[in-house]
Amino acid sequence: MGSGKIYRASTTAPVNIAVVKYWGKRDRKLNLPTNSSLSVTLSQSDLRTLTTASCSTSYPSSDGDSLLLNGEPSDISGARTQACFRELRARRAALEAANPSLPKLSAMSLRLVSENNFPTAAGLASSAAGFAALVRAIADLYELPDSPAELSLIARQGSGSACRSLFGGYVAWRMGEADDGSDSRAEQVAEAAHWPEMRALVLVVSAAKKGVSSTSGMQQTVATSGLFRERVSRVVPQHMDAMEKAIKERDFAAFAEVTMRDSNSFHASCADTYPPIFYMNDVSRAAIRAVETINATAGRTVAAYTFDAGPNAVIYYSEKDTEAVVGTFFHVLGADLHGWKDDVVKGLKPTL
Ligand code: 2P0
Known part of the structure; x- marks a missing residue:
């Protein structure tokens, strides 16, 4: 049992329901879609994922990264979750390299605890809120300067529809053209206040x-x-x-x-x-x-x-x-x- 400081950040991400649907990938590895899509983000007080990300030198490095989803250990070995971790760690490592006084969070194991207040995998876009919350919680923990649009590029690699849950209101995921996925990102079309009814x-x-x-x-x-x-x-x-x-x-x-x-x-x-x-x-x-x-x-x-x-x-x-x-x-x-x-x-x- 170590006695290192625990670094922690919590965030929530809402569910989004598409009105023009994403269905089909042109690149499976990068989660690049065959078409653009558009969704409405629902209220966080009703349907959301709450995620806390933490890291500490007192977490044994042999534990590796872990995710507890609705109280159960969840498999994070999949390529998509790993891609999110890798991208976020690389950004944190770049910050640490530029500012050596920053704690070396990128070298520590990550512990994630996530709770949905709605049924998981029942066609209620749980992966969208889940990956959006995961990416933002880690980005907050790492104090990354990235904008929601930049984070949407990472969330997209976890689950396509997740890129849209980084914004409120009316949100488009532009399919983009680039082979490396650098232009396949979400953007807000209108804020919720534009059409509050x-x-x-x-x-x-x-x-x-x-x-x-x-x-x-x-x-x-x-x-x-x-x-x-x-x-x-x-x-x-x-x-x-x-x-x-x-x-x-x-x-x-x-x-x-x-x-x-x-x-x-x-x-x-x-x-x-x-x-x-x-x-x-x-x-x-x-x-x-x-x-x-x-x-x-x-x-x-x-x-x-x-x-x-x-x-x-x-x-x-x-x-x-x-x-x-x-x-x-x-x-x-x-x-x-x-x-x-x-x-x-x-x-x-x-x-x-
Ligand atoms: C959507 N759906 O636009 C559409 C409508 C389901 C029907 O996005 O493979 O879980 O993780 O990228 O995002 C569900 O697909 O798929 C979805 P992956 P995802 O909301």
């Missing part, structure tokens, strides 16, 4: 771990789906442009149409994968019909559904339509509601 209803259909991981599912899609090629070359660029315009103009109907079309296009590409991948189930499809009914009843678009790599629904709506959406949602689903779990998270605000 935006709300997201998260409907937890199943908290079970998903059947096909995003990482393997998307590469099966890239390898086998013809529809996916159309999505990447034509559909997504159009959705990115239309979505940025809708956000800029705070046009909910346009935002909603692109959100629903992009979710449909993504799940159609999954169904066109050979063998096909199904993430939505009957309850998910009932949620789609419920949104259609809510919009038809209102006589305008007041709700938009989107689904990630799992059956859970996220419904975007505007604060003034809370009653029409949240109120009616359960009423409309009525007897079909059996599949829903109790842990429905309501009315989340995008984070600032």
Whole structure:
């Protein structure tokens, strides 16, 4: 047992839910995507990862780096986690080389303790919040001067969607062109305060771990789906442009149409994968019909559904339509509601 000082930093990172989806890698090692994507960052008070990073000369170096996730030791030997550690350590080592009076944190083992306040790997973007929090906690511990955009280059290597969780509000991940990934980074399109009425209803259909991981599912899609090629070359660029315009103009109907079309296009590409991948189930499809009914009843678009790599629904709506959406949602689903779990998270605000 040593008696060295313990250096520590804690941070939280929020979940983000894409309205134009990332699906497909052009470089697996660097996590470079086949298309740009765009997401809304949810409120940290509702869905987030809290991570504490620490290091100390009193931690036996034989322990190596470690991560405790929701109280359980987690495997950090994977290439992506190692890439994040390596990049962050290299930046700290550069600071230490330039300023020899700094403590040599880069030479010490890292201990990470991480807690999600939502189900892990249930299609609720846990890897996004997880890697964003991991990267920022270590960057804070190391007192790195890097901007969120620079840190997004590192978080991206942990999990693609994580690069978007380093910003609040409305966030684009620009796919970039460079082979080394130096321009494949996230940027804020608009802060949450630009469109503060935006709300997201998260409907937890199943908290079970998903059947096909995003990482393997998307590469099966890239390898086998013809529809996916159309999505990447034509559909997504159009959705990115239309979505940025809708956000800029705070046009909910346009935002909603692109959100629903992009979710449909993504799940159609999954169904066109050979063998096909199904993430939505009957309850998910009932949620789609419920949104259609809510919009038809209102006589305008007041709700938009989107689904990630799992059956859970996220419904975007505007604060003034809370009653029409949240109120009616359960009423409309009525007897079909059996599949829903109790842990429905309501009315989340995008984070600032
Ligand atoms: C997204 N998803 O844009 C899309 C929509 C799932 C469906 O990003 O392999 O966990 O770690 O880079 O980021 C999930 O993929 O995949 C994802 P990796 P990731 O949010």
